[in-house]
Amino acid sequence: MASRFLRAIVATILAVLFETAVIAGCTLAAPNNAAPTFGMTCLAFAIVAFLAGRGPTSVMVAVGALELAFILPGEGFAVSDPDHAMGLIAVIATGVIMAWYVGRRDTLSALLAADVAASRQIAEWRGVAHSELAHRLSNDLSIMVSMAAIKARDATSPEARDALVDISGRLVVLGRVYQRLEVRDRDTQDAVAARQFLLDLCDDLQLSTLSVGSISLRADIAETLRLPVRTLSLLGLIANELLTNVRKHAFPDGDGGEVLLSLHRHAFRPDCAELIVTDNGVGFRRGDAKDRNGRSLLVMLASQIDGTIAYARISGTTVATLQFPVPSAVRNRAGDGPAGDAGAADPVPASVSPTG
Known part of the structure; x- marks a missing residue:
């Protein structure tokens, strides 16, 4: 349990660092055009969502929204340009949808794995019951053969x-x-x-x-x-x-x-x-x-x-x-x-x- 929690923490930190690097790189490469930054951020969300799962993606979306709001022109975290504001909302919505999708996928996979495990257990129980029934049938037939032989002799x-x-x-x-x-x-x-x-x-x-x-x-x-x-x-x-x-x-x-x-x-x-x-x-x-x-x-x-x-x-x-x-x-x-x-x-x- 502790190792699983530690892996989740490490994955979240790496996801945030990856996103920060993507946003910083796109901003430096195109300081006057926010579209490449929005597009690459969505791509980063998709990569982390399918590799790390819902938890790291959710944290990444929250941190990425704050970073974009801070970088875009405006007062503090307030975005002054309506187009930038709409782009930021679109990026956040994309990240939330991806986090929800991979979370649902992981839930369905866990349910399917549980069903498969239950089916295997049922199959094992059936096999044990089948072997036990066959063993008892063999013993019963042996007893009946012995009884018939004794009666025939007498x-x-x-x-x-x-x-x-x-x-x-x-x-x-x-x-x-x-x-x-x-x-x-x-x-x-x-x-x-x-x-x-x-x-x-x-x-x-x-x-x-x-x-x-x-x-x-x-x-x-x-x-x-x-x-x-x-x-x-x-x-x-x-x-x-x-x-x-x-x-x-x-x-x-x-x-x-x-x-x-x-x-x-x-x-x-x-x-x-x-x-x-x-x-x-x-x-x-x-x-x-x-x-x-x-x-x-x-x-x-x-x-x-x-x-x-x-x-x-x-x-x-x-x-x-x-x-x-x-x-x-x-x-x-x-x-x-x-x-x-x-x-x-x-x-x-x-x-x-x-x-x-």
Whole structure:
């Protein structure tokens, strides 16, 4: 506080000395013409106002008015020439306006700086709250997984045991989805790159869900496609459910096979994206209650992103297709248009990280 006051005193003294030098120099250079003195004094006011601020400018205006009144012809500080008097009034008015303007500018700058500081603090609080919520969610999911595992171990009915194991697996995947999104959502609030997120999820599923037998999972995902966090989280759950169904129903005996998961813009609907999972397993089993329940869950998840899901059996290959809209705010991003999928990489095994 003391150093700030000292700087203001020094700035005021320098401003007054500068103004005095300007007035004296102009008076000596043109003793019979006051116009250059008035003009250079106004210029001095402007320079000091924008460099030193309102305080030094106000003092400078007061001292400069006294100096001009004393130098101009007249009795003491009384100016006898009406033209000189009008010029002096104009100079004083100019100085006062400049002092007011820079004072208002400094006030607005201080308010803006305060708003920016408040916004940063709010952003920091949000980040802390987001991390705390994610941490609590992770802990809650871990507790639920442990409880489901304990109940499955104690269950006497095979159906109940299978149901609890199934629930436990879904909770594990849900936790992985949110952990990955929590990391990627630190710096982007609106949209997240879908490629790396789904590749990492496929790696997890290859090591867990598809580890039984020799099921090979490949991923073909558009490099430029970005999706809202909520859409991507549900898409991760849908992909998990589809691949879990493939492992259970397409390869029920643990036989080996190939599975391809792809995500691209829709070929004919630029406002939509398309997730496709194909496998060369045994195909559908009509009338399977578990299969119907799995499909009902997928339809419910797809409806959460306004999507539709369909199944087909083509030349020994089962195809599950999910079509869902991409919000316009994400769709209009630079490089993320309908042609943005042209640079998508070739399909890669899920256990291999992409190079592009």
